[in-house]
Amino acid sequence: MDFKKTAAGILENVGGVENISNMTHCATRLRLNLKDQSKANDEAVKEVDGVVNVVKKAGQYQILIGTEVPHVYDEFEQLVKGNGQIVLDDEAASDESLMSKIFSSISAIFAPLLPALAGSGILRGLLILAVQLGIINEGSGTYVILFSASMAVFYFLPVLLAFTAARRFGASPYISALIGAALLHPDFLSLMGSTGNGAMTSFMGIPTVLMNYNSTVVPIILSIWAFSYLYKWLDKHVPETLKLVIVPLVSLIIMVPITVIVIGPIGVYTGEAIANLVNWLIERSGLLTGILVGGGWSVLVSFGVHWAVNPIMINNISQYGFDYICPLTFACNFAVIGTAIGVYLKARDSKLKSFAMTGVVTIALSAIIEPTLFGMLVKNKKLFLAQIIAGAVGGAYLGLMKVVTNAFVFGSVTTFPSFIVNNANIINGIIGLGISVIVGAVLGYVFTNKEDKLA
Incomplete structure (x- = not known):
């Protein structure tokens, strides 16, 4: 992908510099506040190389790009304002609803910190594993140095x-x-x-x-x-x-x-009150919470409003050292993996099979579900329902067993060390995510027609 060319193509088709009132990005989306959304040509934006889809949610014009979005954002920012500084246009954004402003602000504030939070969380999990295996002695110089490195982002x-x-x-x-x-x-x-x-x-x-x-x-x-x-x-x-x-x-x-x-x-x-309320609900009915979060997380992601929940998870990790909600988001991601596997096994169309398997690999390594979600599942209501059911079933088990993570991370195979709290937590985490994959694969296979094609 030519990031500069992609950024220029997007800018041209959203109404130019004069139509941009604010901009930011999250893990996969370029999020724009446009002064007049009617000036944006959705179909033309979708045709720009590197753009997966366009979503209008939370008062923003969201352009799904994938994990390369930070590079596109850098080029886009230079085109909008050559000195790299975006000046907020409060008047242009005044029509945005309060809830939309909150969602977009949360996204803009936390998105730049996600790599630091994720990397620190994985390091912490690996350090815990190293101590449990006897590789590193707790209290040694090595342990203190690595512990400090893993906890600095939270402190x-x-x-x-x-x-x-x-x-x-x-x-x-x-x-x-x-x-x-x-x-x-x-x-x-x-x-x-x-x-x-x-x-x-x-x-x-x-x-x-x-x-x-x-x-x-x-x-x-x-x-x-x-x-x-x-x-x-x-x-x-x-x-x-x-x-x-x-x-x-x-x-x-x-x-x-x-x-x-x-x-x-x-x-x-x-x-503390918000975190305590959420944790109280989970303690009261982990099963119901697991069903709602595990099954509904993909819906929040599709609307781009899942960022409102992320600060609660981050607060739990920083204050208590663990979080109940994060594992339930894993259930959603692994349900998408399972559904994509089911599609791959059933479909005959080479493009659809390739797209499904690319989604499996992408989510397993980077926890990014949006390309698969928008490129394949949202377009097929049965498949979208399949991953919701799979996420709900896997989430129900994780919630019932009170599975936690010791870090705020996105759900993937590479971030599984965040489950390293105790042996029971690890085993139940594996079982819960395995349920999501298996149920997703079975339903994905059942709901896929052999003649389906990648639309």
Whole structure:
């Protein structure tokens, strides 16, 4: 794929530079906010080399490309704004619904961090396995170094999220990162003493509740969202000759105390409440949760709104060290693998067989289901239903057995080390995902006609 040519073709057929109000990307999609979606030629965009499909969801014009989307995004960004900086057009996006804004913001904030989260999670799983096998001694220098490498992304998550949130909300990424870093400074943490969360101090006479912000998600996102308004006001009103000093000075003096006194505690308690609610539901009925998430995850992915759930999983991993929801997303992915295998075994059309097997390999290695989902399953209602049923059955088992992952990862064969918690968890994980593959393969085979072709 010629990334520059692909980006140019997309830009030409979505109405040009003047029709772009905002842009971002996730693991597989170029996500555009268009000022006027009627100016986009869907069929022409689909014909661009490298484009798999076009989806209009969550207030965005989503162009499915696949795992090469970061390269296409880089070229697209250069074409839209030669200096590589996207200026948000708030007026153009004002017609976007609140829910759509939330979904698109979550996607933009977390997508750049997915490689770091996934890589760290796999390293953590492999380190746990190495300890269990006696290859590495817990507490040794080797263990500490690798443990630090695997956990750094979670400990410093507020700094990383501050940077990506700033790019989404239109604030300075570097000042935002400093705000996040201030919350993790050892001297700040020492104020809590042995009390921990809930310890009290004061700031200029104002009573302040102290919280430990390492590994948290919600507080820093809320803080940078609020900071973006202050930053834009300062950038507009401070003389150009004074911006270098005044903007960061005023930003830090105002935002760090406000975050510590008001935004931070609200964010921590809100994030914990959401996570506790989800985990409570899973504990109450793991079977039902497994059916709903395992069977319905592909539906959320097809609408592009699954990003709303990802922060809950990330928060669970960072706060508790494990998560119940992530394994259920594995069930969906492995159900798609099974369905594709069933299609491959039944179909006679060489293009359809090739596409199905490519999907199996792609998902097994990279956990990217969108090409198979949109290219084959969505077009055939029976096959789409087959993978939903398979995901629900496999998810039901995983939920019933309370299977967890120790990292936030996308479901594939390469990310299976995230199940390394204890032997029972590993075995039940294998059984649950095996159920998804087998049921998907059987139903995919049954629902496929030998004469079916790749539409």
